[in-house]
Amino acid sequence: MRAFAYHQPSEISDAVTLLTSVEDSKVLGGGMTLIPTIKQRLAAPTAVVDLAKVPALKGISDDGETVTIGAMTPHAVVAASPIVQARIPALAQLASEIGDPAVRNRGTLGGSVANNDPSADYPAAVLGLGATIITSAREIAADQFFLGLFETALQPGEIITAIRFPVPLAAGYAKFKAPASRYALVGVFVAKLAGGVRVAVTGAGPGVFRVAAMEQALNGSFEPTSIASIKIDAAGLASDIHAEADYRAHLVTVMAKRAVAAASR
Amino acid sequence: MGQVIGIGAAPKRKEDQRFLTGRGNYVSDIKRPGMTFGVFVRSPHAHAVLRGIDKAAALAAPGVVAVLTGEDVAADGLGSLPCGWGISDAKGVPMKEPPFPMLAQGKVRFVGDMVAFVIAETLEQAKSAAELLSVDYEVLPSVVGVLDAVRPDAPQLFDDVPNNVCCDWELGDKAAVESAFRKAAHVAKLSLVNNRLIGNPMEPRAAIAEYDPGKSHHTLWTTSQFPHVVRFLMSALVLKLPEHKVRVVAPDVGGGFGVKQFHYGEEAVITWAAKRVLRPVKWVADRSEGYLSDRHGRDHVTEAELALDENGKFLALRVKTLANMGGYLSTFGPNIPTNLYAPLLGGVYTTPAIYCNVKVVFTNTVPVDAYRGAGRPEATFVVERIVDVAAAEMGIDRVELRRRNMIPKEAYPYQTPVLVQYDSGDPMGCLDGALVAADVKNFGVRKAESARNGKFRGLGFSTYVEACGLAPSRFAGRLGARGGLYESATVRVHPAGQVTVLIGTHNHGQGHETTFAQIVSDKLGVPFENVDIVFGDTDRVQFGMGTYGSRSLVVGGAALSKAADKVIVKGKKIAAHLLEASEQDIHYESGKFSVAGTDRVKTIEEIAGAAYVPHNYPLEILEPGLEEQAYYDPVNFTYPGGCHIAEVEIDPETGIVTLVNYTAVDDVGTVINPMIVEGQLHGGIVQGVGQALYENAVYDDSSGQLVSGSLMDYCVPRADHLPMMKVATHSTLCTHTPMGVKGCGEVGTIGSPAAVINAVVDALSHLGVTHVDMPATPNRIWRLLQNASLPVAAE
Structure with a gap:
């Protein structure tokens, strides 16, 4: 240092x-x-x-249609929040599975999303729910925010202040934890929203991405079986000592099915 | 007044009071006046010529005190890091033993090889200066795997080590084995990899050195499992210092697992540097630095063949192994895959002929040496896997095949065809106990339940034996040991009867301060709380070989027991004088010396008082004082063993293997403290499960970089990976150790990998899977299932 x-x-x-x-x-x-x-x-x-002492970056609020979480809210607070648990339980569950207790008590929503680690959990929820990233300068839709490996739409000096999540009709997150790091080797967030189903995948590729074929199939029937035969192209997926690309591709389908099952419970 | 807590009791561990309240004193806690901080510059390349090092910029950096390199080492005429074992090939040709300079000279041979040592006023200054050191590397092609290293066109690490083969070693009667194979009704064959591991003690390695010019005296504080051996090797062979001018202290040490039982270059460099700069120098490794420099373990590639007759009786075993030594020979390096491996290939079976050939091979990786179990887990894995393979191929139940070949209890002592003679054991008893404890008879019910949930369930057995209590010196000497392997203990009874024990083993988590105090409390009848165990300081403890190879209780405890016996012998003489009786009439029991058949008695406290205030004392025939010392050299290894049964469940969709039940029934001889034994078994089993399912040190084939370079990528098992374990002992007593003890530090690690993998293979056997290499990661299982053309899992 x-x-x-x-x-x-x-x-x-x-x-x-x-x-x-x-x-x-x-x-x-x-x-x-x-x-x-x-x-x-x-x-x-x-x-x-x-940013630890900026009061405006903390707090969780519910306006009926969306839940807004301050950027400096630690994962453990999101996981334990009665608002999040009641309105978007899949998000509370996701937060409860990040890293270990030390990470969950120190790590923050804004920090995770701004960093955009390709194996982080939160980007899957932000993209999967179609959330809005509120910054010191503007509002950015999730679809425009994540630009690949550690890249985001944030400009120099721009700070995430909060994230506004739409309350879904149903949502689920299924994560295959890397055994050592507990990062998502593959994590899939599935959300059924008024405007349709969104499926977001983290861990598998160089950054969080959506799977249009699965979204389409789930718009037809929101059942695990709808997507069981949808295969993800391994090309471009991450490959390392823990998981080769074709295995990751396979896990995307498995985890997506489990996320749908979780959302249906 | 405290009470006697003796052998067989389970008091809470004495040492935990300070450990759990943050009052331990570890090397990194130590601060010395005027202390400087050192940083090692390590090679980023797996194999390169060192064309030159330009120190100028680093030396000019703020706060820098010194920059030392291999050229300085050479200029001072210092020695190479010694190897403690010299093995030879079948013709008696000694192993190739290239020098291992404490700072690289001419070439670097692995990523992490030490190139320079930068000392500065602060740690941050040392790190900044280290970044400024300009090292000119000419990068060479590298080789990290043993199969690649022995290819004719492989990069050569040393000019005078053709094909990178350090030694082409063998053991056993090759002709008898070949003849048995010709007669065999069935030959089972197995190719396997024993994966490379990193030890991961909680506390990284660290050292501080200080030189006192007034007394020409060096002190080294180091995270070592054997401070006296470090003092000897470093003084006599590396730095060429008189041993009486060197003190080595290994204070509280946070775990070792073998990683800290070697003499490391860092220790020598720091001791040498402290004199050069005339300031104390401190170095503390971080985890990543440890991964690049702590000696690794295992790393074998093996072909095994088992010959059987038509009834499944084992006729012969033939094993060929390539063992990775890494870039240089570490302290015990060549001993581990040879002498601690091949003699265990008999297992608990009556296999009459065994031949083992081991090619010990250099590669561009961290040197490989002992890691908990050291050679014996590798041997057990070969034997217990190939027995399962043979059973499956011959259609004989796995347990039945083991029973048919097991050494019966009555056959002990049992001479194996591979040097060792087992003194005692009851493998069948351990097996029977484990079958019941693991509820094997209802396994089918559990398997069916798993199947209903779309999961595959498997059961795996490992009936194993190991050799520990290192070691009988004369026997070890014949095998190539260059040192003795005895242990020493002093029992110092103080004037008021409290006792200090000075012992040459080292406690770094094993609970010796408790176990050894129980032995003394038991033997001398003094309160448990009145016994303290001192270790880890060459200026306080007479001598010692340290802690490794499950030797502390077996060899150190034996020395302690003998020393305590000497105290009793002297006590009887004193008592005879005080009680005006003849020595022969003095009866000793639990701290009381009495005249047989009378109520005349002296307590050990009274005896101690008389010994130190000898007013009424037989000074003409007896020295004052009550302190005795014993050295103990074992007559044989000890042979703990047992039966481990693992039960796994596999999710075919993800390939995740979950260990759902684990049962171990082990024969560790006399149990001094059952709580500590249970803890040792738990810890050992977890490390074996780690090897089987999670841990893997991976090098990149082309660059030679360690890919699993941190705890983010190297998976040490965690509590949520494990079931509650059922652990029990079924002991036979060792016939040659004073208390009948056999040792328990490594058994868990030795028995478990085979049990777990046998369970994994069992779970997948209906798909035609016959072997799974370790670690059985989800990706690896999934790949096997793909190749087995399993229909993609049930919804």
Whole structure:
């Protein structure tokens, strides 16, 4: 770890000012990725802008049609939230399965979504539910937000302040945990919304993606059997010592079926 | 006044009070005045010529105290890291033993090979300076796998080691085996890989060294399982220092599993550096650095053949193994896949002829050495897998085939055809006990229930034996050991009767402070709480070979027992004087010396008082004081064993193997503390299950990079991977250790991998699967099912 300046603003505007005025500054959410990266000297920011003390980034609210979660809400809080449990239980369940207790108590929704790790859980829910990412500058639809491996539509100095999730008619998340890291080797979030079914896959590829063929089939009949024979093309999927691409492709179908089954319960 | 807590009791562990309240004292807790911090610069390449190192930028960096490289090591005339075993081939030609410099010279041979040591005022300054070190590498092609390494066109690690073969070793009667194979009614064949493992003690390795110029004296604090051996190897062979000027301290150490039972280059470099800079130097590895430098374990590729007669009686076993040594010979390296492997190929069976050939091979990987079980899990895996293969091929029940070939209890002592003679054992008794405990008779019901849920259920057996209690020195010497393998203990009874034990083994999680105190409490009749065990400091403890190979209780406990007996012998002489009786008439029992047939008695506390205040004392014939020392060299290995039964359930959709039941009935001889034994068995089994299902050290074939380089990719089993285990003991007493103990530190790791894989194969046998390599990961199982053309799972 190299020395850096540390800022702890209490207003979003101050955080944005710090991020845009100091070159090589980094925003700190829960620090689940940034801190280990700094410790390993893979990142050496000149300044770290910690959002922990910005009250506007916290809280969970329900307006009847959507649930809005502040960006700095830790996973454990989402998992235990009566609002999330009642309105989008699949999201609470997803949050309860991220990493381990230490990660769930430190890691944040905004941090996970902004980082867009290809194996992170939250991007599947954000894309699967068709959520809206609210930032310090604008609102971005999930379909326009995730741009591939660790890439998002966020501009330099732009901070996620909250995410607004539509309340689905039904939703389910099924995750094949990588045995060591507990990241999603393959995770599939399936949501039945007023506008139709959305299927989002994390872990399998270079970034979260939707599966149109499955969405179509599930719009016809929201049953696991509807998608049992839909095969995902292994080309372009991740392949590593834990799972080869064709195995990941197979798991997408298996996990999608289980997510539909979970949504139907 | 506390009470005697003796052999067979299960008091809570004495040492846990400090461990669980954060009051342990580990190497990284230690701070010395004026301490500097060191960082090792390690090779990023698997194989490269070191064309030159430019220190200028690093030396100019803020806070830098020194930058040391292999050239400095050479200039100071320092020695190579020694190998403690010298093996030879069938013709008696000694193994190839290329030098292992403590900092690389001329070439680097694995990713993580040490190139330089950078010392600075702070750790961050040392890290920054290390990044500025300019190393000119000429990258060479590398080889990481044993099959590739012995190919004629393979990259050569050493100019004088043709085909990278360190030694082409063999054991057994080759001709007798060939003759038996010609007569065989059936030959079972099996090719297998014993996967490479990383030890993962909780505490990474660390060291601090300090030099006192006034006394020309070095102190090294290190995370070691055997501080006296480190002192000897480092002083005598590497740094060429007089041993009495070197103190090695291994304080509280957070686990070892073998990883910390070697003399590492880091220890020598730091000790040498501390004198050069005349400041204390501290180094603490992080987990990733440990993965690139802690000695790895296992890594065999094996072809095995078992010859049987028409009734399934084993006639002969033939095993050919390629064993990976990594880039250099580590302290015990060549001993593990040879002497600790082939002599166990007899298993618990009466196989009359066995031949084993092991090619010990260098590759561009971290040096491979002992890891919990060390050679014996590999042997057990070969034997217990091929027995299952033979049973399936011959249509004989797996348990029945084992029974037909098992050494009966009455046949002990039993001489195997591969050197070792088992003194005692009852494999059939362990098997019978395990069959009941595992409720094997109702397995069919459970399998049918799994099938109804679309799952495959399998049962696997491992009836195994191991050799531990390392080791009878004379026997080991014939096998190539370059050191002794005895142990020593001192029992110091203080004037008021409390006892300090100074012992040469090292407690790094095993509970010795409790077990050994129970032995003393039992023998001397002193309260358990009045006994403390001191270890891990060459300035306090007379000598010792340390802790590994399940030797601490077997060899160290025996030394302790002998020393305590000497205290009693001296106590009798003192008592005879005090009680005005003849020594022959003194009866000793549980801390009380009495005149036989009378009520005249002296307690051990009174005896100690008299020994240290010798006013009424036979000074003419007896020295004052009550302290005795014993060295113990075992006459044989001990042979714990048992029966492990694993039950797994496989989800064919995902390939996930779930261990649903695990039963172990082990013969570990006398049990001193059943709670600690149970804990050792649990831990050992979990590590074996880890090898079978989760753990795999993977190198990239082309780059030689360690792909499983962190705990994100190397899967150590966790609580949610495991069922509640049923563990029991079925003991026969060792005939040659003082207390009948056999050792229990490694049995779990030795018995379990075969049990688990046999269960996995059993679950898949209806699909024609005959073998599954470890670890049986979901991807690997799924691939097997694809190849078996399984109809995609039931909905």
